[in-house]
Amino acid sequence: MSGDIDLLAKRKDVARIHDVLIAQGYRLTSTLHWNSASACLRSRENEISFESPSGVSIDVHWRLLPRYFAGAFDELDGWESLRTVALAGRRVHTLAPEPLLLFLCSHGAKHMFERLGWICDVARFLIVTPDLDWTATLAPARRTRALRQLFLGLRLAADLLGVASPSGLPEDPEVEPLVGAVRERLLAGATPPAPARQSTRFCLQLLETPGHRVRYLTGQYLTPSEAEYRVLQLPPWLFPLYYPLRPLRLFAKHVIRYPKTPPDTVD
Numbered sequence: 054m055s056g057d058i059d060l061l062a063k064r065k066d067v068a069r070i071h072d073v074l075i076a077q078g079y080r081l082t083s084t085l086h087w088n089s090a091s092a093c094l095r096s097r098e099n100e101i102s103f104e105s106p107s108g109v110s111i112d113v114h115w116r117l118l119p120r121y122f123a124g125a126f127d128e129l130d131g132w133e134s135l136r137t138v139a140l141a142g143r144r145v146h147t148l149a150p151e152p153l154l155l156f157l158c159s160h161g162a163k164h165m166f167e168r169l170g171w172i173c174d175v176a177r178f179l180i181v182t183p184d185l186d187w188t189a190t191l192a193p194a195r196r197t198r199a200l201r202q203l204f205l206g207l208r209l210a211a212d213l214l215g216v217a218s219p220s221g222l223p224e225d226p227e228v229e230p231l232v233g234a235v236r237e238r239l240l241a242g243a244t245p246p247a248p249a250r251q252s253t254r255f256c257l258q259l260l261e262t263p264g265h266r267v268r269y270l271t272g273q274y275l276t277p278s279e280a281e282y283r284v285l286q287l288p289p290w291l292f293p294l295y296y297p298l299r300p301l302r303l304f305a306k307h308v309i310r311y312p313k314t315p316p317d318t319v320d
Contacts, residue, residue, distance in 0.1 A: 059111075060112070060113050067094060067101070068093060072090055078106050079106075080104050082110070083100075086286060086289075087286065087289055089289075095277075097276050099115055099118075100113060117159075117160075118160065118163065119272065120272065123198070123262075123265035124155070124194075125152070125199045128193050129155070131152060135147065150178075151190040152193075154178055154190055154203070155194060155199075155202075157175050157178060158206030158207070161174075161175065161206055162205050162231075163256065166206075167243070167246065167247055169239060172209045173214065175206045175210045175216075176214040198261040198262050199261070201227060201228060201260075204223075204228045205259070213236065230258065231258060257270075274303060275299060275300060277292075277295035277298070278299065278320055281295050281298050281302060
């Protein structure tokens with residue numbers, strides 16, 4: 054039995070899902086800036102988490118990737134590419150193969166592929182999907198300048214698990230140092246998550262355009278997170294004050310409080 058379930062929902066349904074889960078005895082584990090279901094939609098990561106009395110965690114997402122992380126899903130609409138498959142005797146919706154591979158690679162790349170299981174997911178997908186439409190896979194990644202995320206996942210599956218990707222794919226010299234960084238962390242047995250500075254440096258090299266890098270930095274260091282909500286609970290009409298609060302809180306945490314050895318995580 055899975056202890057961690059991820060669900061993709063439409064944004065307009067998130068508040069209703071919140072109410073249904075709370076009514077069923079689930080506990081909201083995400084920190085909100087205000088005690089209302091609509092505050093869920095302020096999550097920087099575009100997800101909220103719940104825990105059942107038995108300990109099962111449910112993460113409800115309304116975007117496949119956070120808005121600050123550029124990728125193929127800037128253009129792709131996952132809802133338009135759904136397939137129905139059999140799972141444990143039930144029919145459930147899932148992504149079509151081409152966007153699913155893009156998601157597996159982008160999600161892993163965003164987190165520096167710090168879990169070997171994420172590379173195994175890419176490798177297993179390639180094994181069980183030999184008839185993948187590579188033209189349809191490459192096109193949205195190329196248009197959104199996110200090919201590097203795809204190529205990183207493919208190279209890791211090939212180098213670490215021996216699963217070959219198709220020949221004739223474009224070359225990107227920036228992929229090699231990214232592969233080396235992932236391999237070094239995995240072989241060293243590093244514990245997730247990666248230190249904030251290392252993760253930021255990795256993602257800035259992963260993202261392909263200056264605009265995408267600025268977007269990432271803005272999301273990481275200017276967009277309010279749950280850490281600000283834990284510090285100060287503001288009513289909805291004062292929510293814009295969280296934007297100056299975040300850099301001030303990070304400055305206090307990393308520069309004033311820890312001038313010599315700044316903490317490894319940025320929350």
